[in-house]
Amino acid sequence: xxxxxxxxxxxxxxxxxxxxxxxxxxxxxxxxxxxKCRDDQFPYLVFEAAGYQVAHLGxxxxxxxxxxxxxxxxxxxxxxxxxxxxxxxxxEPIMEPRAxxxxxxxxxxxxxxxxxxxxxxxxxxxxxxxxxxxxxxWLEALARAAEPWSTEATLxxxxxxxxxxxxxxxxxxxxxxxxxxxxxxxxxxxxIEDAGYAEVSREHTPGAYTYWDYQRLAFPKNNGMRIDLAxxxxxxxxxxxxxxxxxxxxxxxxxxxxxxVVLEITAPE
DNA sequence: ATGTCGCTTTGAAAGCGA
Numbered sequence: 001x002x003x004x005x006x007x008x009x010x011x012x013x014x015x016x017x018x019x020x021x022x023x024x025x026x027x028x029x030x031x032x033x034x035x036k037c038r039d040d041q042f043p044y045l046v047f048e049a050a051g052y053q054v055a056h057l058g059x060x061x062x063x064x065x066x067x068x069x070x071x072x073x074x075x076x077x078x079x080x081x082x083x084x085x086x087x088x089x090x091x092e093p094i095m096e097p098r099a100x101x102x103x104x105x106x107x108x109x110x111x112x113x114x115x116x117x118x119x120x121x122x123x124x125x126x127x128x129x130x131x132x133x134x135x136x137x138w139l140e141a142l143a144r145a146a147e148p149w150s151t152e153a154t155l156x157x158x159x160x161x162x163x164x165x166x167x168x169x170x171x172x173x174x175x176x177x178x179x180x181x182x183x184x185x186x187x188x189x190x191x192i193e194d195a196g197y198a199e200v201s202r203e204h205t206p207g208a209y210t211y212w213d214y215q216r217l218a219f220p221k222n223n224g225m226r227i228d229l230a231x232x233x234x235x236x237x238x239x240x241x242x243x244x245x246x247x248x249x250x251x252x253x254x255x256x257x258x259x260x261v262v263l264e265i266t267a268p269e
Numbered sequence: 270a271t272g273t274c275g276c277t278t279t280g281a282a283a284g285c286g287a
Contacts, residue, residue: 037276061277062285214274214287216271257287
């Protein structure tokens with residue numbers, strides 16, 4: 001089966017483009033981030049008419065995650081256990097729509113299925129911003145929640161908003177004093193590995209980026225970064241035969257600022 | 270050129286988030 005992750009930056013703007021891409025690339029499952037809509041605004045019919053099932057979680061004009069699958073989705077979970085809420089000073093904490101999981105591709109008795117999570121890690125904004133501590137806590141909580149899932153075939157896919165290594169960005173010195181490269185963020189990301197997961201995309205896509213800012217001609221200059229990552233449990237990792245990044249999806253008008261990361265998954269032994 | 274985009278409130282333009 002073919003499983004991808006893509007921060008689409010508004011599903012309403014790009015529904016037709018996303019479906020076209022799914023069909024053209026023969027992709028079975030897509031973990032979507034930044035749908036930027038409420039459940040009642042999601043363009044379900046575009047996908048359902050083409051034989052895809054949709055599970056979505058969205059609350060407002062920001063964030064929003066979904067799973068789109070033509071090989072079934074069962075056991076959908078919205079938010080992960082222990083997921084932190086974000087609290088603005090003097091306001092009720094909000095559980096932001098940043099995580100949705102489900103079992104896809106399961107045969108009889110759940111055999112051969114893969115548990116897929118679509119994750120949109122908080123941006124962090126700035127090192128001295130409350131959203132930065134929120135980001136670190138969110139990743140730490142995710143690592144704790146994900147540990148028990150690591151005994152099964154589980155994929156943690158999404159926009160992690162962390163540049164794991166200096167080689168994963170065009171110029172790391174441009175990020176001095178900024179988020180995405182700080183030691184605490186990278187340490188928080190490594191907690192996912194401590195929880196039993198391995199990042200499986202880099203080894204298949206050396207030197208590739210997944211995101212280019214809309215501003216300052218980032219794409220023509222190839223000022224990109226690798227922040228859309230695929231973490232796999234051992235049972236999932238041994239079934240990943242290849243990973244590729246569809247860089248062409250960043251070209252032309254109407255592109256998201258992120259491109260799809262695609263995993264080829266073989267049947268279990 | 271802060272070389273952009275998408276959403277919102279709001280009723281053209283500005284604010285927010287990334």
